[in-house]
Amino acid sequence: MELPEQRPRPPPSSRHSPTYRALLAAGPRLRPLKQVHARLVVSGLYRSRPLLTKLLTFAGDAGPSAASYARLLFNAVTDPDAFLFNSLIRVSSKSGLSAEALLFYRRMWMAGLPRSNYTFTSVIKACADLSALRVGRVVHSHLLVDGFDSDCYVQTALVALYGKSGDIFVARKIFDRIPSPSLVAWNTMISVYEQNGLTQEAIRVFHMMKDVKVEPDSATLVSLLSACCHVGDLHLGKWVRNYVADRGLDLNVILGTSLINMYARCGQVHKAREVFDELPNRNVIAWTAMISGYGMHGHGDQAMELFRQMRRCGLVPNDVTFVAILSACAHSGLVSEGQEVFECMKLDYGLVPREEHYVCMVDMLGRAGFLDEALQFIHNSVPGVPGPAVWTAMLGACKMHRDFDLGVKVAEQLLAVDPENPGHYVLLSNIYALAGRMGRVESVRDIMIHRGLKKQIGYSSVEVDNAAHVFHMGDTSHPQTMAIYHFLEQLIRKMREVGYAPEIDSVMHELEEEEREFALRFHSEKLAIAFGIMSTRDGALIRVVKNLRMCDDCHTAIKFMSVVASREISVRDKHRFHHFKDGLCSCQDFW
DNA sequence: ATAGGGTTAG
Missing domain, CATH: 1.25.40 (Serine Threonine Protein Phosphatase 5, Tetratricopeptide repeat)
Structure with a gap:
């Protein structure tokens, strides 16, 4: 009986030499590659360019630690050719050593070696990863000179470069030129x-x-x-x-x-x-996404359960996982669990907390009403000067628990740390208004106007007839604008009848007094919900997504909307989901 | 015999 031949891999083409075949068999694996490397040196084939180039690219694909090995291989060559340079540039940019890739490109240029479309794709990728638009434009001019601007690989790389650097118009122009x-x-x-x-x-x-x-x-x-x-x-x-x-x-x-x-x-x-x-x-990222999903919906207990299960499965949570789980605890009032997780992060996994972790802790303590503890945590546990995000979380807690005097102090801190952010002026102004210090409200407004600072533009989108419809505040661009505003007016009248009173304080401070209530009525989420209710069948769920955090008034108003229109309304704001039903919100007003 | 472009979690 004939036995089948025992071969772990299909045979590489017999046209190749034994050494080349060994190289192909090794593949992008470091240990086998080093064995072939040794064989090259012993057999004196080390001067063969094709062999060396293949070895180098495989080394580059053999994982993050292999990049230095690839560099070592390259440095042993006294007169590298264009192929070897192309490989090295590619390996460098692939392993996140983009700056080095650019240096090698420069060395290649100085050595007078010819550049090809292969060279340019790698160099452009390096520029893209660094968002180095100025260098990128220089490289772009090189490839125009060399006549590679109609190579489809180069064109695609250029689209990515301009896109990543934020110049989407140029990116689109290049894309449109691809036949x-x-x-x-x-x-x-x-x-x-x-x-x-x-x-x-x-x-x-x-x-x-x-x-x-x-x-x-x-x-x-x-x-x-x-x-x-x-x-x-x-x-x-x-x-x-x-x-x-x-x-x-x-x-x-x-x-x-x-x-x-x-x-x-x-x-x-x-x-x-x-x-x-x-x-x-499932990797750590998949687990983290799921944990974060539970957190966003206020299901802190399920997030904790998944976190425990993840650890039992032997997966190692990373810093992002800890942001997700801490934020889940914060949004569900799981204070002692959150504190345990924070300790576990440092002790069991040796992770050093970043600002985001500190923000979660402040947020968690603050939401739960432990304002003193939150402030103490900022002073005792946050290293160095606390950043703006820490103060923003603290400020949110002050507003939620109506400690406006503390809030004013915190907001002033916030502005001292980051005086360039227009959003912080709005927060400061709002807390002055809540604390009844209207004179200060006016002066903040004057500063903003004087310095030309503008608020971030808010939008809300709602799904109707299987398409997303986007609204901005006071939006009049929708074809059914008149009908929407009319419907919203009627809705608000019904809401007032059952006890809704607009909270003027929530309005952005830069508006004139008489404009305030008007603006409040036409916040983008209110427009989106009005359009949603009037355009869908009775009882259908209204789903809205908003890019900023909802204001106090909208949060209250939507509760009333859910009653007078008999609808469930789900709003995802910057931080989490709010599920409104029968006049209540799933966040239990902890937002 | 040698070298290519894009994609994930807060």
Whole structure:
């Protein structure tokens, strides 16, 4: 009987020399590579450029620690050629050593070696990772001189470079010049829009891509899901979910994590959990996403349970995981649990708390009403000068528990630490108003006008007829504007009849007195909800996503809306979900 | 015989 030949890997092409075959068999694994390296040196083949280049690229792909080994290989060569430089530049930028990649590009140029499209893709990627637009433009001019501007790989890299540096118009211009963009080029353009906050444009480009029959892959879908998160487009999110299932696409951990995040941020935390349970491979990031999802919905106990389970499974939580779990504790009033977690972070995992962790702790103590403890924590436990985020959390607690005198002191601290942020002036002004110090309100307003500081622009989006509709404060751009305002007026009248009284104090201070109530009535979330109620069938859930934190008045008003319109209304603000039903909010007013 | 572009968690 003939025995099958025992071979661990398929045989590399027999045209290759034994040494080259050994190299291919080693692959991007450090130990086998070093063995082949030794063999090269012993057999005197070390001067072979192709062998050396292949060795170097494999070394570069062999994990983060291998980059220095690749460097070592390169430095042993006295007269490196263009191929070897290209490999080294690529390896450097891939391992996050972008600045070194640029230095090697310079050395290559000084050595008088010819640059190719291969050179440029790697160098441009290095520039993109550094957001080094000025250097990037110089490199761009080099490639124009050398005539590589119609190479599709180079064009795609340029789109990413300009996109990452924030110059989306140039990115789009380059993209539009690509005759028939590849899947990767489409993905790059979509992600550029998404990363720059132009969600609607990202979705539009995705539809253009579908129109020209380019099949999306998992990278496309990951960007698309991120877009769904931004505007709360659950319909599109579900479409992605079905697309993955119908095509039998591999539910890899990145795509799976994006789906978990999408469901959680679109208000369907149980669906997020379903995806989480289905995921074949779960890493720390997937666990963190799920924990954070529970936290956002005020399910601190479930977040804690998952955190414990994660540790039992032997996974190592990282600093981001701790932000998620601490924030979950803060939003659910789990003070002693949170304090334990904070200690565990330092003792069991040797992590050094960052500002965000301190913010969570202050937030947690403050929300729960332990204002003195929170202040003490700032003074005793936060190292160095506490940053603006710490004071903002403290200020939120002062407002929530109506200690306006302390609030004023905290807000003044906040402004002292970061005098450039317009949002901080608004906070200071609001707390002065709440403390009844109207003279101060006026002077803060004058300072803002004098220094030309503007508030961040708020928006809310609501899903109607399977599409996200975006509203700004006092928005009149919607085709049904008149009807929406009329409907909202009527709604507010009914709300007043059952006891709603607008809280004028919540209005941004820079408006004139008579404008205040008007502005309050037309905050973007109120417009979005009015449009949602008038455009959907009785009893349908209204889902709104807002980019900023809701104001006090809106929070109260929406409770009344849920009563007079008999609707459940879910609002995701900057920090968490608010689920309004029968005049109550799921956050139990702890927000 | 040698080298390519895009994607994830607060």
